[in-house]
Amino acid sequence: MIIRSTLRVLMLSAVACTLGITSAAQAQTETIKIVVGYPAGGILDALARAVAEDYRKTGGGQAYVENKPGASTMMAATEVARAKPDGRTVLLSHSMPFTSYPYTYAKLNYSPADLVPVANLANVPIVMSTGSVQPYKNIQEYMEAVKKDPAVGAVGLAGLGGPTHFGVLQMAKHHNIKLEPASYSGGPQLVNDEMGGHVPLGVDAAGAQMELYRAGKIRFLGLAGTQPVSFLPGVKTLHEQGVQGFENVKIWYGAYVPKGTPPEVIARLEKSFIAIAKNPTLRKNFEKLGLELTGESAASMQTLLDEENRIWAPIIKESGFKAN
Structure with a gap:
């Protein structure tokens, strides 16, 4: 009986190990599509292509960029929100589809809840x-x-x-x-x-x-904001100069996947994307283009989205501005 139990444990361990190896190998052969809501040639497109290239180089798997401009990124957000939740379709976007558009557009073809954070990649000074x-x-x-x-x-x-x-x-x-x-x-x-x-x-x-x-x-x-920018040492924040109104103004780029994507898949993408954003060479190159790479977790990204909604929702509603 003891021998049979031991053999059963060993067999189960072997199966688990095989599944783990298969999963890792599969991850390296999968292809992800990074969707950007702007034409080729802009700063977000450049970031997406750098992420795709580094993703390939570091063994994460194959990756390519799809440019889907139109409707202020909403077409791209809609495509990714409707994609199969398997981690193979990723949206790279600023936060406005989640923190501004729900209050400025009468109707959206996606729900912000249909997309979940993967990693915060960059700040736009x-x-x-x-x-x-x-x-x-x-x-x-x-x-x-x-x-x-x-x-x-x-x-x-x-x-x-x-x-x-x-x-x-x-x-x-x-x-x-x-x-x-x-x-x-x-x-x-x-x-x-x-x-x-x-x-x-x-x-x-x-x-x-x-x-x-x-x-x-x-x-x-x-x-804008409250933090200095390393590559603009002579420029103070408006907040430092006693000007109110811009302390909460932030533009940043993050990665999102469809709701329902398995947590382990999100965790793998998060780890890869954070490592890419923390690449010293990439950081230096993007500083020259006026972009601060960050590399922050999905959890901190969700906290930031929640904070922005709390701050901007009442301000936008009070303004009465509508985009359509």
Whole structure:
């Protein structure tokens, strides 16, 4: 009886070991599709392709990027939300499909609950900038100019309905000044108007403006958020300068998979993606493009999403803004 029991334990152990080896081998041969809601050539596309390449190199398996632009990332989010929950279809996106769009769009073709976090991959430093042709050298001078002449209160944004838009509204409210969000089709158009003096102020990702900033064609008046940025040592946060409204403005990129994806699959992807984001070479390369790689867990990512919903939901509702 003892011999039979021992043999049974050994057989079960062997089966478990074989299954474990098979699972690991299968993971290395599976192909994942990383879906991005923007055309090829942008910073998020570059991040997705770097993740896919490193995923292949580190033995995670095969990976490729699918660009599905349209409807402010909602088409990409919908595709991934409807995909089979097996970990082979991954959304790479900013947080707005989860923290802004539920309050600004009357109808979504996906539910934020249909997607679950895998890993926080990168922060996008946001700066308030102005053309060097403008007279104000810092944010306080600009605010004084707006108080004297509300006509200079136009603030250019690369689209409405996101954290930068509502940050402008909060800044105006806290400081009792008149600021008017002005929507642009993209960052290049916005910064061109800044340099030409056609719009007094702009708020956008630092990366798209780095070369112009270094060339002295635009000035960075302050950073959104409360934390400094390592590759912008001379730029203080707006919060540090006594400006309210932008302390909770964050743009960041994370990975998501469909709800129902097995926990062990999520854990494997999470481990791989965090390791990729912490790759020192990748971090250095993306700093040059104005992106801070993070590599944070799914749990901390969910906490951040919950916090952003708590902060922005009442602000967005109070604004009355609707995207459609």
